[in-house]
Amino acid sequence: MRRRTFVGAVGGSAIAGVAGCLTRDGDGSDDNDGNADPEPENPDLEGELRVATYDSMVNGENPAGPWLKEAFEEAYPDAELTWTLPENGINDYIDRERQNADLDADVYLGANIDDLVRIDDTLDDGGLLRELNVDRIDNAERIRDGLDMGDPHGRVLAYDTGYICLVYDENVVDEPETLEALTEPAYEDALLAQNAQRSDPGQAFLLWTIDAAGEDGYLDYWRDLEDNGVRILEDWQQSYNGSYMNGQRPMVVSYSTDQVFANEYGYDMSRHQIAFPNDQGYANPEGMGIFERASELDLAYEFLDFALSNDAQAVIAQRNVQFPAVESAYVDLDEEFDQYAHVPPEAVTVGYDDLRGNLGGWTEDWAREFAGR
Structure with a gap:
């Protein structure tokens, strides 16, 4: 570009x-x-x-x-x-x-x-x-x-x-400055996410939380998200087009190019704000x-x-x-x-060497507790 x-x-x-x-x-x-x-x-x-x-x-x-x-x-x-x-x-x-x-x-x-x-x-x-x-x-x-x-x-x-990020409705919630903020009362029943075993953005968001909270802390982080009312749907289509675009919740795990899509179709840009918690995107x-x-x-x-x-x-x-x-x-x-x-100020990803031998276990442990919630 x-x-x-x-x-x-x-x-x-x-x-x-x-x-x-x-x-x-x-x-x-x-x-x-x-x-x-x-x-x-x-x-x-x-x-x-x-x-x-x-x-x-x-x-x-x-x-x-x-x-x-x-x-x-x-x-x-x-x-x-x-x-x-x-x-x-x-x-x-x-x-x-x-x-x-x-x-x-x-x-x-x-x-x-x-x-x-x-x-x-x-x-x-x-x-x-x-x-x-x-x-x-x-x-x-x-x-x-x-x-x-x-x-x-x-x-x-x-x-x-x-880049995976959060898309949010600024009429309902403020921009979350950190991933940890998503566990706070201001974001209760706000977030839509995707099944990490079925969805690319869902898995990317899970890996982002593993990068942030560590292999030993990410499940505790997700328990806090669950206590705060995160809703996990099967894939991006269901969470974005099925729920977020219908106003069911004010925040969704999605892509940092979301405003390109919103501009093309003339959507209200206040409902298509981009958040990079921790100044990061996956x-x-x-x-x-x-x-x-x-x-x-x-x-x-x-x-x-x-x-x-x-x-x-x-x-x-x-x-x-x-x-x-x-x-x-x-x-x-x-x-x-x-x-x-x-583009996020910092691009984060979990690389091949760290995923090798771990990815299946991480997603299975996550799914055992949270998939379909």
Whole structure:
């Protein structure tokens, strides 16, 4: 984006680094100076490229997916891009890999850090998605610092990022200055959150509280939230569109780009105020990778490069209402996006190393007490 650089101070157990660091341990066992997938002299750019992603990338009002398909096929006229929408996200492919079943996909678009952890906690370490040779992806060098997703096996590149925050109605409650404030009487029966086992923002908010309260203190914090009347719904759709937008509560866990959406539809901005408790927001980059058993490897690499191109980054950012992954100089977005998309003073995330071996236990312990409350 022009006029603003979306790089926050990275605190806690934060991700760091640049996309160019994405190689496996580099023991020299692969070709191309230790990188996987050396670039062929005559790449095969014909055939059907199957891209797995989430539903809102393809369906709904003005999603990015149809544009990506049309523009990619225009750039590669001998190729056809086919979307596939796994019902349970990356878990569907983990199950298929365990059963040695056909994956029916070449590229996965929409991987979070926790998806990589889930793969490695379930399958062989570094499995399912292949190590990327970023030398084959020219646009990878334009990815902003801080969006390396921390994968030690170099399987993914970020294509956008969002920040989890609180959205609140200033006519009803004041801006909470800290996470601890949410347990106080001023916010009794105010907060809507999501199931951390079913929802990306719900899990991000849980991890944010773990970063703040510690592994030994986060359940006590959530008990205080529960005593103060937090309501936990199954997913973001239910909590935001189903409850918050209907005025049932004055605060919801959501995204810091909420005002972009509110401005587009002419909503009352007083009901779409952005809060960054502790001057923080939880960074949630989305990544893309290529399956180990991809049948259209060359086209898959071309798609990853295409997704980081100027036009594709602008379309993904504006239609997904997320921030671009590449440096601002390469992306020309609407002035309204620049005005209404907010970045926290400090971006926090719990990184791969801390999630590995812990994520499942943390969410299960949380769900045992709080899911569905």
